[in-house]
Amino acid sequence: MNLRSLSIRTIALVNLLLFAGILVSVVVLAEMHYKRLDLTANRAYTLSDGTVKMLRSLGDVLHIKVYMSKDLPPEFTAAAREIRDTFEEFAAVGGRNVNLRFIDPADDDKLKADLNQMGILELRAQIRKKERLEYKNIYFSAAFFYRNRKEIIRNLYQVGSLELAAARAVYKLIRERTPKIAYVTSAKTYDLNEAYSTLYKELLKTFNFAKVDLDKGEEIPEDADVLFIAGPNEKLSEWAKYQIDRYLTNGGNVVAFVEQVKFPESRDRLVRVNSNLDELVASYGVKVNKDMVCDFLKRGIIRYNYGGQIIQAQYPPLVAVDKVAFSKYPSPITNGLEVLYLPWTSSITLEGKLKDRKDVQYLAVSSPQSTIQTSTFTIDPARLRPIGDKKERVLAVLVPGPFESAYKDKPTPAPPAGAKKETKKEPAASNGKKEGEEESKEENAAAKEEKKGYLVVVGNAFFASDDCRSMFWQTRVNMKFFQNLFEYLTMGSDLIGIRMKKLSLPKVLEEKLNKSKSLLWAFNIALMPFLLFAFAAGFKIWSFMRKRRYEEMVGR
C-alpha cells in the first residue's frame, strides 16, 4: 500500500463521513421543522375545525403538560408519536396561547410526589424482553392548566380519539361552567338513575344533572341547558306542561322521548301509554302517532325461546336506522353514526308550518319497507307480517325554535300547592318610557334571537334504557347518539365533529363481495401475472421477428 493510495482512501473516508454527517444533520433539521400533509378525505389526522376554533379563541395561556417517560418501551413508540403529533398541532394552532411541554418525571422525586397528589400515577406497561415478558412503570398522561383550573387525561394510551379527549378537556377548562341537564321525574318518567343508569353514568362525565318534579311545583333550574323528559307513563299536570312550554318558548332546549306503546309485564303484545306529552309536542307541530313501526328491510335481531330452543331471528319492530338513512337525512347529531336501533317505536308526523320548514332535521327515518301497527301491537316474531302501506316513517326529529306558546290563547294553569308564585313581567307601556329602556329591549330581542332553543322528539323512550340493552344487545351502540344529542344541544357541533372522524371506516359491501368473490380473487391474484406473461411473450415474439427480419435483410 503506497502513500498515494492511502491518502486517496483517507480522503474518501473523510468524504464519506462528511456526507453522512450532512445527511444526519438534514434528518435532525427535518425532525425539528416538519409539515404533515393529511391526505385522508375527512382529514383524520388533522385537527378539526371545532378544535381549531376553540384553541384560537383562548383568552389566556393554556398550559399542556404531557408527562411521558422518555425511555418508553418500543411498544409505546407509535402511540407516543401520535400523541406528540396531536399536541404539537394544538400548540401550532394555539400559537402564543398554548404552552406545550413534554416532561419526563423519571428522576424528579418532588415532581413525582406532586403528580401523585394530582392523581397522575405511573402506568404498569407490559414489555417484551428477549424471551420473557416484563413490567415497567411509565408515565403516559397529560394535564391541562388554564387560569386556576386543571383537567387531566390519565392514560393517553387508552383514550381512543386523543383529539376528542384533549378538546373535551380544553373545552371543560375554558367554558364558564359545566352544562346542566334538568330531567323531569313527574308522571312516572324513566328514572335516569335506575332505568337509564348506563346512559346516566356516561353522561355524568360531561354534564351536571338536576331532578325536577314539575307536578310538585318544582321549577326548572334557570341554568339548565337542556330539559329532558324521558317517556312519562302517566299524564303530566297542566302546570307541568305549562312549565315545559314556558321553558321552550323562552329559548330552552327540550328533549322529549314520547312513548305511545310500551312493553307490558305479559310478553304477548304492547299496550298503549296513557300520557299527554304527545299533546304538548303536537301543539308545536310534532305529532307522535299512536302506532308501532315495523321495518321489514332494516331491522335488528332478536333471540327468543321457542319450545325450549333459543331462536335468533330478524325482528322488524327493532328498527335499525343506518348510514343510508343518515346520509339521506344528514344531521350533525347523526353524522358518521353507523346505526341507531329503536325498538317498538312510534312514527312522527310534522304538521302545520313545520311541514314546509327546511331547517327541521330528521334524526331517524325508517326504510321504505316500513309498515305500522295501529291496534294489535303484535310483538311475537313468528306472527309479524308486512301488512299495510310500506313507506319511510320519521322516528325522531330536531326542530329549531323559536316556538309559539301552546298556552298563548289559554289561561295560565293554577300552580300546585307549594309552587313558587309566578312573577309575570308586564309589557312596557307605550308612554312614559324610562331612559335606557329602549336599549334594554333591543338587547333582550337580540338575546332571544340568539337563543332560540331546540325541540327534539323521539317516538320511543325504551331505547335508552338498561332493559333495552339487555334485551337487544345491538342497542348498545345507541350510546353515541345520546352523547352527540346532548353535546350538540349544549356545546354546538364542534365536539361531535371531532369524534365522528374516527367512526367512518368503510365496511366491505357484503352483497358485492359475496356475489363476485371468486372473480375478485382471480382479478387480484391471477389477472395481472397472466397479462404480464402474455405481454412478455408478445414482446419476445416481436423481438424475435424483428431480429429475423433484420438477419434476412442483412443476408440478402
Place this chain on the structure above:
Amino acid sequence: MKGFKAVFKREIANYFSSWMGYIVVAAFLVFMGFFFFNGLLETNIADMRSFFKVLPFVFLFFGPAVAMRLIAEEKKLGSLEILLTLPIRDWEVVLGKFAAAAVFLLFTLFCTWPMPATAIYLGATDPGPFWSGYFGAFFLGCSFISIGLFASSIVKDQVLAFIVGLGISFFIFVMGEPFVSSYFPEWLSWFMMKASLGYHFTAMGRGVVDTRDVVYFLCLIGFFLYLSTMSLTARKW
C-alpha cells in the same frame, strides 16, 4: 448526462427483455394480491391497509432481487471494466442503473391497480390513503433498491448480492421493531427505531405524508447511492 441516459436506456431494456424481470414482478403481484384479498376478508374494511401492511416485507425481497444484477453481473461478465473506461462518470453509472430500477418499481406498483380497484368496488371512498401509501411505497422500494445496488456493487455474484442486500435491508428494516430493539438499552432502541425503515413507512400507509419521513427516505437512498459510487470508484485505487 449522456452517460446517465445511455446506462438508463440499457438497463430499462434489460429489465423488459429478460424473463427474470417478469417472474419477479409476477411473484410480487401474486403475493400482494393474496395478502391484500385475505386481509380484506379478515378485517372486513374496504381499504388498502392490509396491502400497505404487508408491502414492506415483500419489498424486503423484491428490492434486492431487482437490484442484485445491476453491477454484480457486469463484474462477473467483465463488462464493468469496459463501462468504466468509457467517458461516463461513476455516479452516472450508479444513478442510471438506480433510475432504471426505480422506473421498473413504478411499473410494478402500477401493476397492482386491481387491488385499489377492488377496494373501491367494495366500498372504499377515500383515495387519499391510496395516494400517500403508493407515494410511501415508492420511496420504500427505492430505499431497498439503493441498498440492493450497493450490495451488488461490492460482490461479484448475483445470488450473493441478493443475500447481502437482503441482509442489510432486513437489518435496517427490523432494527426498530420491538422484538429487536428490546435487546438493547432504551436510548439505543429509540435511536434504532428512528433509523428504521418500517417506522417511517407507517404514517404514509394510513394517509399522512410527513416531511420527516420523506427526508429520511431521501437521505437513506442518497447515502447508499453514494456508497455504491464509492465502491465503483474504489476499484481504481
